[in-house]
Amino acid sequence: MTLTKRIIPCLDVKEGAVVKGVCFKDLRQVGDPPTLAVEYQAQGADEIVFLDVNASVAGVRTMHEAVRKTAEQLFVPLTVGGGIRTFEDVRKTLNVGADKTSINTAAVLDPSLISKCADAFGSQCVVLAIDAKRSGDSWEVYTHSGTKPTGLDAVEWAKAAVERGAGEILLTSMDSDGMKKGYDLDLTKAVVRAVRVPVIASGGCGTLDHIVDVLTVGEADAALAASIFHFGQHTVADVKRALEAKGVPVRWGS
Amino acid sequence: MKVSIVDYGVGNLHSISKGLERAGASIEVVGDMSSLESAxxxxxxxxxxxxxxxxxxxxAIHGLRKMAASGTPILGICLGMQVLFDRSEESAGDGVGLLRGDVRKLQAPRVPHxxxxxxxxxxxxxFDGVPEGSRFxxxxxxxCHPMEKVGIAETLYGETFVSAVRKGRVCGLQFHPEKSGAVGLRLLTNFVNMAEGSA
Structure with missing residues (x-):
């Protein structure tokens, strides 16, 4: 009896529609967020993530609308991130139906936002998203959708954020993202071993084996993937069969 | 059956509202604690x-204790289960005290669970109709560390803890049935059925 590894389809949302970024550029549209979320729930997704990739003022409204519609039909957890800048943004996002919010740039600019949100809503609602890029022997944190280097070390930043109350880390390797050559196992393992909250690995998934690897060798608690699911290459159930074949406990059911 | 969902002023109430509606209840969200007495x-x-x-x-504590004693069906979920107890290590302040015991930090290598x-x-x-081995x-x-025999389920994570309690019509679930897919909705339906049976 233990926690199962979680499989989390991620929907990158822009203007109310789902897109998948390749190295954060060259966006291509693939579908309607509530429809896709419910489809993934039926496939056995353990959780769903929506990331708003252009959080303009109008974009935030359409995102809230998508979250509200999704929450009416979704009975697994929903995390929403992208463009969440303030305490009030977090409150609103939870109020429209998100179970957790992920904060990235805003937490770097003002780390006290993490503790404020954790105190008010509980740590389990506060996911710290980190976009990290390899730099020599370590990884540097980038903000503003991966465009601005911060000089922060990803592992140290993860530790500091957990200290302030982040309940989970959503860790994206910018080097791997969109390349479909596998997750950054070294980065994932380094963060997993540095913190005592769950870590969701993201960026680089192209095959079922990549997911198996990051949940075993990479020691992640959960794997996030997008294009492997969106283009019908594999279902969530395919991933779980592959994991089970390697002796990794998974949850069956919808 | 009308279910009153307590609004503490923070967080997502959509999921539990929709879950209870699926379970056949009509719902109202109550932010004014004085109006809970008619629930x-x-x-x-x-x-x-x-x-x-x-x-x-x-x-509302005094009123809630009276309601529980007179058989009003009550369900606490996660933090909502914890507030049914006397107190918590998490922060100061008294719980509602419908169940004897306290709430302590989970002893596990990776927390949150x-x-x-x-x-x-x-x-x-x-748990009627819930398959054995189901995950939530x-x-x-x-x-929660109950000081009376109210535990009806256990879960192991770092330590074995009480993951569901029931004392008459006062129920608590440490997991989120509204986020646990089909088996979770089954549990909410069972609660609503139990509540209707008591009306």
Whole structure:
């Protein structure tokens, strides 16, 4: 009896529609967020993530609308991130139906936002998203959708954020993202071993084996993937069969 | 059956509202604690932090104790289960005290306990029709330590803890049935059926 590894389809949302970024550029549209979320729930997704990739003022409204519609039909957890800048943004996002919010740039600019949100809503609602890029022997944190280097070390930043109350880390390797050559196992393992909250690995998934690897060798608690699911290459159930074949406990059911 | 969902002023109440509607209940969200006294059935949702929730519930404690004693069906989910107890290590302030015991930090290598875990349940109407070995979604850093025999299910994560309680019509679930897919909705349906049976 233990926690199962979680499989989390991620929907990158822009203007109310789902897109998948390749190295954060060259966006291509693939579908309607509530429809896709419910489809993934039926496939056995353990959780769903929506990331708003252009959080303009109008974009935030359409995102809230998508979250509200999704929450009416979704009975697994929903995390929403992208463009969440303030305490009030977090409150609103939870109020429209998100179970957790992920904060990235805003937490770097003002780390006290993490503790404020954790105190008010509980740590389990506060996911710290980190976009990290390899730099020599370590990884540097980038903000503003991966465009601005911060000089922060990803592992140290993860530790500091957990200290302030982040309940989970959503860790994206910018080097791997969109390349479909596998997750950054070294980065994932380094963060997993540095913190005592769950870590969701993201960026680089192209095959079922990549997911198996990051949940075993990479020691992640959960794997996030997008294009492997969106283009019908594999279902969530395919991933779980592959994991089970390697002796990794998974949850069956919808 | 009309279910009153307590609004502590923070967090997502959509999921539990939709879940209870699927379970056949009509729902109202109640932010004014004085109007809880007329409720037929009360749900304490699992959002927020203990201190803030306890603070908000303070004026209603006396009324809630009377309602529980007279058989009003009550369900607490996650934090909502924890506030049914006397107190919590998480923050100062008294719980509602419908159940004897306290809430303590979960002893496990990785906290919060976040994800799908097995719930070993006893024969109880709340778990009617739930297959053995079913997994439910948890997101908790604290667990309840009842001082009376109210546990109806256990879960292992770092330590074995009580993951569901029932004392008459007062029920508590440490996991989120509204986030636990089909088996979770089954549990909510069982609760609503139990509540209707008592009306």
């Amino acid at each position: 037929e059935c009360i749900v304490f949702p699992g959002v927020g932090a203990f201190g803030a929730a306890a603070d908000k519930l303070k004026p 976040m994800g799908w875990n097995e719930v070993l349940f006893q024969d109880d109407p709340l 979604y948890f997101a908790n850093s604290y667990v």
